[in-house]
Amino acid sequence: MNDGASVETIQARALEGVAHGFLGRRGGVSQGVVEGLNVGIGTRDDPEAVAENRRRAADAVLPGTRLVTLYQVHSADAVAVVEPWDDRLRPRADALVTATPGLALGILTADCAPVLFADREAGVIGAAHAGWKGALGGVTDSTLSLMETLGARRDRVAAAIGPCIARASYEVDDGFLARFAEADPANERFFAAGKPGHHQFDLEAYVAHRLAAAGLTRIEMLGLDTYAAPARFFSFRRATHLGEPDYGRQISIIGIN
Structure with missing residues (x-):
């Protein structure tokens, strides 16, 4: 782990030699329930604090670059970037x-x-961004297909899965499991038994499975649970369980040196 202006930058061995980092909430200027490095434009946070956090995040990974993000909608859609865009037009x-x-x-x-x-x-x-909807819909497949149009080859692509909610923290109901089983009955192996009518879903393992099925041979799972580490990561589910009025967003960044 590296410190850039007190920002914690978690790196993956699979991406060694590439400027990248999975960031949490440490090293930012936001206060209150989103205290720390909240980079979420859509939060109720002070916009100036969010802008400063985003600047710190980019500088911690690749100083002097322009940060490019999306208006994320839990889709399977991927876009190619040639030049930065205005954050208001994401x-x-x-x-x-x-x-x-x-x-x-x-x-x-x-x-x-x-x-x-x-x-x-x-x-x-x-x-x-692979939430359960995007992962099931094929967002990682879309990413790889678009990378190929720029000259990438799957047998050379390395991938790393950063901090996310872990199976022990991710309780879902029968209907949730049914969606995955309908797509592929073998998906049931990503669910462990929970209380009656509920299951524990392993999102990280499912995403790794989709990457392997797409032809990747170098895949790293960091195994970091966002829900279980409140001092280190933001968590939507934890904030919901605590009845908090808002929740922060952390960022994962990769760039070309």
């Missing part, structure tokens, strides 16, 4: 890819799984 999508140096691709999460991708040889990178 595309509605859930994955970004680029082959352009000087851009920092950012994905916001608060329990969903951030996935960072890199084909070092081709100089192509990607970042995806």
